[in-house]
Amino acid sequence: MTNAKEFNPKVIWAICFILLFSVMNVTMFNIAIPAIADEFALLHSEVSWVTTGYSIIYALGSLTYGKLADRFPLKRLITFGILLFCFGSIVGFFAQSYGMMLVGRFIQSCGASAIPALAMLIPARFVPQAHRGKALGTIASTIAFASGIGPIVGGLVTGAASWNFLFLISLGTLLTVPMFLKWLPQEQVRAGSFDAVGGALLGSGVVALLLAITNYTWWLPLLSGTAFLGFGLWVRRKKDPFIQPKLFRVSGVVAGLAICFLSGMAAFGVMIVVPTLLSDVNGLSPLHIGLALFPAAMSAALLGRQGGKLADRRGNGFVVGLAQALVLAGLVLLSSASGHAAWLVSVSLAFITVGFSFMQASITNHISRLLPREMVGIGMGTFTLINFLSGSVSGAVMMKALDESAGWNAFNPLALDAASGFSNVFLAMALLVVLNLWLVHRAFRVGPQGRSAALQQQ
Structure with a gap:
């Protein structure tokens, strides 16, 4: 573990800043769902993928980044996550169709899922135990505050402009990249492996299950069940599986x-x-x-x-x-x-x-x-x-x-x-x-x- 003396307390404020955007990015789009449905003439089940698809990737991504943090420096992972988050925001802002908007939203989630995972790991790894509770309390307060103002910001932006401009707000996270590069301690890449097969099987099972809920295609439940069965058999054989049985x-x-x-x-x-x-x-x-x-x-x-x-x-x-x-x-x-x-x-x-x-x-x-x-x-x-x-x-x-x-x-x-x-x-x-x-x-x-x-x- 990196020496706690190398840790700069200013990192906590940088974490709170990106968490503000990450949490708001969820609650803002909840408000925009009716406007998106009207613009593209979508059913309730169809427009739900704005949040449902985001949550699927967010869930799997949070665990993935947490496992990758056992091998790779947190500085590298969080920088990659922020840049990917912002790239997805740009794609979403320029989207002219529902499909392209979802692509931008999903790319956003691939990057944003690094934020909650690493926001908890950074204090656990670097902050001295005597100050760790205060740091985690500050982070928790930020999450609660962001949940409260997210709907208002989403309503203001969607009402004054359109849902596209919600994507631009997330570009504010770019301001923290120099801070993390400067303030996070240096770490070395550690030996290990990553269970990509297990992650793919679990992700396939979840996506097929959700598609089966919104579509009456007979083969989707079969695909979902097969993927989950394959995942269960795989993790029993794998030395370091995606989820430990x-x-x-x-x-x-x-x-x-x-x-x-x-x-x-x-x-x-x-x-x-x-x-x-x-x-x-x-x-x-x-x-x-x-x-x-x-x-x-x-x-x-x-x-x-x-x-x-x-x-x-x-x-x-x-x-x-x-x-x-x-x-x-x-x-x-x-x-x-x-x-x-x-x-x-x-x-x-x-x-x-x-x-x-x-x-x-x-x-x-x-x-x-x-x-x-x-x-x-x-x-x-x-x-x-x-x-x-x-x-x-x-x-x-x-x-x-x-x-x-x-x-x-x-x-x-x-x-x-x-x-x-x-x-x-x-x-x-x-x-x-x-x-x-x-x-x-x-x-x-x-x-x-x-x-x-x-x-x-x-």
């Missing part, structure tokens, strides 16, 4: 990842669908959609730290259960508020964002405590992968459900008929959270001494 043999890890996946399904998908609801049903402009989403994002930013403190006092199991209850309440309220005033949608969404922020902090803490020290890096990389994949699947499923449920009556009697499809989708996600609450009860079941079995392992 022994990770899933650690007691409690599979249940924790399942809880994480179902939670992400509910929360991430809602953030993709709500802007479409506010545009199609409430008739809001992109700017007003951003303003409607702002209170929910900032509520999560302001209250997220309290969830971590509560987990220290009451345990991770308590906070995970509380988080799921908040998300469930938010989804039921959102289903009821569909078609009504936008402020009711905004209030309902705040329950979901706060609950999800509580969930992220507590389940991350729980899984990291379950893992042996030598597997924490692999485990956190897999956790990040599952987290982003859940958003990809959820976005595709929920947008396809909106297309298929057009003309249906609302199951929730409080929702207005104009928003029946949205209300039904939110209600279906609420049932998913009920299933997750059952998993939480099983994973954190209370033992004879009054503490959960999972907490006793910690």
